[in-house]
Amino acid sequence: MLLTPDLLFSIANPLALLGWAMLVLAPGWRFTRMLVLSGVWSLGLAAIYAGLITAHYLGAHGGASGFGSLAQVAALFQDPWALLAGWVHYLCFDLFTGAWEVRDAQRRGVPHAALVPALALTFLFGPVGLLGYFGVRRLFGQKPFPQPAIIQTYENPLAR
Structure with missing residues (x-):
């Protein structure tokens, strides 16, 4: 089987969509926690991106x-391989951001139903969804973010 940009696009898109479906429909499911909320799913997309970008810059169109x-x-985006790499870049970072939003919302007690519109915006428009999430967090967050028990301070050794 010959790897083409179209074939890899048809693999990467459903992989990202499956990750998003788990975030929206089953955020507490064991496999969602293990694969998506842990960052493993995004790291898989990052590895695909790394391979694509490396092949592009080491290939004939690199310069x-x-x-x-x-x-x-x-x-850059006239080359289908670079265009695919750019698309996988978006898939990876948007999914990573969505997973962070879910983890942060769970820690802060944001109801999942209030989070879903922000997740949809993150999926569709990336940074707009992140902005939306911060608004949702402000409106619906029940708890402040947990602070570490011990906060270390810097002591200047020359001040003695």
Whole structure:
């Protein structure tokens, strides 16, 4: 079987969607905690991204584009492999952010039903969902974030 950008896209998308489904529908399920809330699912997507970006920069198109200007970024995404890497980058970071939102909401006592719209926005629009989550947390959070029992302070040795 020949790996193509289209084939890898058709694998990466359902993998990310499955992670999102577990966050929304079964946040307390043992497998959601083990795979998605632990970060393992996002790390899998990160590994795919690392492989794609490495192949791109070591491949024939490596020097044809860059991040120094909008025109260079546009040239970067003309290559289907780089475009796929960019998409997997979004899938990875948005899912990681959604998992963080669920963990944080659970610690703060935010009802899951109040969290779901923010998760949907994070899935669809990334940073907009993160903004939405902070609003939800402010409105529905029951507990402050737990603080460490011992807070170490810096002591200047020259002050003696």
